[in-house]
Amino acid sequence: MRYTGWRKKMVEEHVIARGINDPRIIAAMSEVPRHYFLDSALAEQAYGNHSLPIGAGQTMTQP
Template sequence: MYDRHRERMVKECVIDRGITDQRLIAAMGKVPRHQFVETAMSHQAYADKSLPIGHSQTISRPTTVADMTRALQISGQERVLEIGTGSGYQTAILAEM
C-alpha cells in the first residue's frame, strides 16, 4: 500500500515540479516516510503536507524536503551533519544519496 503512495508522492512532489536529480528521485522513492510520522498519521504520510511528530514538532512537506535537498547540490561524496532537524526523514534522504 505505501509503495504506491510513495511513488505518487515522488511523481507529484518531485518529478512533476521539474526536479531531475535521479539520486534525489531514487532516495525519496526508497525512504519510507510513513515510518517517520506518528502511527496515527501514517495514512497521511505521503500527502504534501507537514505532519506532527510529537513535542510540538512537524515533519517537513515532501516538496520542502525535495527543494532543500536540491538546493544543497550535493555530489554524493559529502559528509553531512544534520542536528536537531526533527524526525530524521531529511537525514535518511541525504544518506540514500
C-alpha cells in the same frame, strides 16, 4: 504494499512534476518510508503534500 504505491505517486506528483530531476533525490524520496517517522494514526497521511507533526514540537515537511 499501499505505502509503496503512495510513495511512487508522491514522487511523481510532488517531486518530478515540480522539475526535480536529480536521480539521487528521486531515489531517496522513492526509498525512504516516511510513514515510519509518524505516529501510526498519521501514517496514511505521510505521502501527502503537507507537513505533519513528528513529536517534540517538530514537523516533517511536505515533499
